[in-house]
Amino acid sequence: MSNQQLTYSPFDPEVMADPYPVYRELRDHAPVYWSSQASCWVLSRYDDVSAALADPATYSSASGIFPTPPGVDMTDLFLPMLIMSDPPRHTQLRHLVSKAFTPRRIAGLETHIHTIVDDLLDQSPETGPWDFVSEFSGPLPAIVIADMLGVPREDRDRFRTWSTTLIQSNPVRGEFGAGLDAAAALYEYFSAFLADRRAHPQDDLMTALVQAEVDGEHLTEEELLGFCLLLLVAGHETTTNLLSNSAVILAQHPEDRRALADDPELVPAAVEELLRYDSPVQGLARTLTRQVDLHGQAMAAGDTVLLLFGSANRDDHAFPDADHFDINRRPERQVAFGRGIHFCLGASLARLEARIALRALLTRRRDWDVDIDSAVRLRSGPIRGFASLPIQ
Structure with a gap:
């Protein structure tokens, strides 16, 4: 299949439903692909994605991390965020913010997360149908993030609404308005909250x-607000979608689910395989600071490049038999959380939440079925997960 015959857009509903066949086509036939629908180059092979992540001087984050239509600049739409910055400012920001994500602070959350998980499962039916997203995978990280920030728990539903609205705002479909309104509401909320914390x-x-x-x-005030927005969306949505995707995968692989239920010590490695197999963040964009020639294709300075984490994690050259889910695999090199200077700051928290949640789920709900035909997928190209997931 030639590049001209292949059609790919991260915002195509069919691609969102199952992106992996087209990822394979991209890796095999068009490793450097121009997506006219998203106005960006697409890199799909593990080695290319990893090399780009390791070269922030060439693949810049400062102009935004999502593909946008021509003439739309993400830096004009949102306040400064750590994830949308380059060194040296990125180095300073990350050093500042990392003080709030020390191993001791994260480890200190373990007992609290156990309590939240148990409370959520206590409120869910043991046999009847329930919505896994609205009743478990969504509330868990929202409560954790709200409690970490010190935000009143009664506000978490508003947080989830704002976060989901922002994630599902699709710039290619011209749906940025609702997302910007949600961001504005979050900025207003956190501005008052920051003022309170300075005083008290x-x-x-x-x-x-x-x-x-x-x-x-x-x-700065703008950087604090930008980080609060990033923390809410990344810290909430990533874990929600990791858990929701995991529930589907384990329902589709009942023997693996039983093995995990029988031996919870297998869960930490299984979380890494779940991250690899169906990454909650399928890809993020960069902007080229110079011309790059790759696989015979020239990409010009100023062009947007979408780095497909989800495709890289399914590359057979990096992970043999990559389309096979294997809880005994040790995918240490998976890039679900990125790599290099922009490696996800909250990765350790997401992993901790996932390990605790899956162990409890496997202990208290050893078997479940997912009504995938009634499930509602998120409409965000880079974020893979569900808005609703019926399970029993």
Whole structure:
């Protein structure tokens, strides 16, 4: 199949339903592919994606991380975010923010996460149908993030609504309006909250962010608001979709599910395989700072390049028999959380939540079925997951 015969857009509903066959076509026949629908180049092979992630000087994040239509600049739409910055400012920001994500702080959440998971399962039916997203995989990370920030728990439903609206705003379909409204609501909320924490410090993440400094420098107000937005969306949506995708995969692989239920010690490695097999973040974009020649194709300075994490994680050259789900695989090189300077700051928290949630689910609900025909997928190209997932 030639490049001209292949059609790919990250926002195609058929691709969102099952992107992996077209990923294979891209890797085999068009490893450097121009998507006219998304106005960007697409890299799909593991080695190419990994090399791009390791070269932020060439593949810049400063102009945005999602494909947007010509003339739309993400930096004009959102306040500064860590994920949309390059060194040296990125280095300073990450050093500041990492103080709020120390191993000790994350480890200290384990007992609290266990309690939240048990409470959510106590409220769910043991046999009857329930919506896995609205009743379990959605509330869990929303509660954790709200509690980390010190935000009143009664506000978490609003957070979930704002976050989901923002994630599902599709720029290719001209649906940025609702997402920008959601972002504005979040900025307004967090602005008042930051002011309160400056006046009345607490033992929470928001206070830690306000107080964090390196060489006498604090985060600016805009950077704090941008980080709050990033933390809510990335810290919430990634874990929600990891758990929802995992519920589907394990329903489709009952023998593996039984093996995990029988031996919970297998769960941590299985989480890595679940991340590889159906990555919650399928890809993020970069902007070229210089011309790059790859596989006989020239990509010009200023062009947008979409790095397909989901495709890289299904590359047979990196993971033999990659389309096969294997809980005994050790996919240490999977790139579901990215790589290099932009490796997901909340990866350890997402892994902890997933391990605790899946162990509890496998202990208390050893068997389940998913009504995939009634499930509703998220309409966001880069984010793979469900808005609704009926399960029993």
